[in-house]
Amino acid sequence: MILLSRPAASRIREAAAAGAGTARVSLDLGRTEAEVVLEGEAVAFPDGQRVAVGELADVEANPESVYAVLEGAVEKVTWFSEETGRVYTLRATRGWPALEISGILMQRIKGVDPREDAAAKAAAVSPVRGRVLETCFGLGYSALHTARDAESVLVFEIDPNVIDMARLNPYSAPVFEAGSKIEVRQGDVAEEIQRLPGASFDVVVHDPPTLAIAGELYATAFYEQLHRVLKPRGRLFHYTGDPGSRNRKQDLPGRVAQRLGEVGFASIRREPAALGVSARKP
Numbered sequence: 001m002i003l004l005s006r007p008a009a010s011r012i013r014e015a016a017a018a019g020a021g022t023a024r025v026s027l028d029l030g031r032t033e034a035e036v037v038l039e040g041e042a043v044a045f046p047d048g049q050r051v052a053v054g055e056l057a058d059v060e061a062n063p064e065s066v067y068a069v070l071e072g073a074v075e076k077v078t079w080f081s082e083e084t085g086r087v088y089t090l091r092a093t094r095g096w097p098a099l100e101i102s103g104i105l106m107q108r109i110k111g112v113d114p115r116e117d118a119a120a121k122a123a124a125v126s127p128v129r130g131r132v133l134e135t136c137f138g139l140g141y142s143a144l145h146t147a148r149d150a151e152s153v154l155v156f157e158i159d160p161n162v163i164d165m166a167r168l169n170p171y172s173a174p175v176f177e178a179g180s181k182i183e184v185r186q187g188d189v190a191e192e193i194q195r196l197p198g199a200s201f202d203v204v205v206h207d208p209p210t211l212a213i214a215g216e217l218y219a220t221a222f223y224e225q226l227h228r229v230l231k232p233r234g235r236l237f238h239y240t241g242d243p244g245s246r247n248r249k250q251d252l253p254g255r256v257a258q259r260l261g262e263v264g265f266a267s268i269r270r271e272p273a274a275l276g277v278s279a280r281k282p
Contacts (some may be wrong), residue, residue: 001168002027002045002069003077005092009059009067012036012043016053028170029066029097045069066090066097068168077168081161088161096171099139099162104210106138106162108275115171118142120274121205124237130202133229135189135217139166140175142205143182150203153182156189190216193225201229207239211252218256223263230281236265239276253277 008025015023016038024033027045037044044050055074059067066077078089089100095113099106107114118141122128128149134142137157147153157163163186166172175182185192204226208217216222226236238260240253257268257277265279 002047002049003029003168003170004056004059004067004069004074005029005065006060006063009056012038013053013056013060016041016043029092030095031170064092066092077165079161084159084161086161088165090165090169096141097139097169099165101162104213106209107141114139114141117274118145120271121207121237121239121276122146122148124271124274124276124278125203125205125235128203130231131200132203132205133193133196133201134205134207135193135226136207136209137162137166137184138207139169140172140182140184142207143184144172144174146203146205147181150181154185154201155182156185156187156192158186158188160186190222193222193229196229198228199231199234202231202234204230204234204236205239206236210241218259220259220263223259223265227263227265227281232281234281236260236279236281237271237274237276238279239274242275 011025012023020038022035022037024035026032027034034046041053042050043053049069049072051069051072051074059074067074068077078087080087086102091098091100093109093113096115098109098114108117121142122145128146130151132146132150132153134153134155137155143153143155163184167176174180206226208214211218230236238256240256253270260268260279266282267280269278271278
């Protein structure tokens with residue numbers, strides 16, 4: 001699929017205005033570059049689709065949006081799901097794209113791009129070895145980082161719309177390629193984790209949505225399950241974000257650390273670079 005963001009649209013429009021016959025641009029949000037042919041007022045893409053250069057004005061005017069070229073039309077990569085009542089949007093950043101669900105970003109983008117965010121989470125449990133459990137898939141960025149050194153990565157995602165968005169995102173593509181060490185299961189990890197064998201994972205990366213959206217993933221009962229499926233000396237990273245940055249009375253990382261200690265985790269410490277808490281099963 002051809003995906004366009006502001007840099008590609010600007011380059012095409014500038015080349016057309018200069019009377020050039022071709023332009024080299026990225027059609028996959030910066031992963032690679034390809035040549036497009038300029039035919040008067042139209043641009044022809046490598047897959048045979050043609051659109052009017054003027055249609056790229058909206059792409060150029062919306063730097064945070066991602067657009068797809070579909071059947072000769074340029075459409076924003078966003079949709080509403082009647083089943084969930086939520087809007088899913090692929091959002092352009094200075095690096096890897098982010099997923100936005102009804103206005104809430106699923107990756108950090110302030111002062112960091114989603115790739116760097118995922119790398120920080122993987123670093124919090126490094127060195128990564130053996131089997132990894134990731135509780136929430138998102139766009140798969142954390143799974144891609146931990147899979148570099150892991151034997152295998154199992155990741156859950158409750159929302160099929162999120163998996164569909166990942167399949168559209170060029171930077172998530174390696175997750176779904178043949179030979180990938182990452183297995184994505186669609187399901188509620190709060191329920192599915194109870195079916196996993198005990199002491200079966202060397203590393204757990206717990207990257208839940210906000211407390212307001214998924215309170216069950218911050219509950220003591222769920223932390224007991226995380227402790228149960230980890231092998232002795234296994235490592236955990238729990239993303240919390242930084243909700244106390246605006247309200248000093250709210251210390252979510254502190255409350256998470258306390259609960260992790262109550263269920264048996266040790267070596268608990270804050271990971272400021274990754275905005276979370278790491279721990280180890282004795």
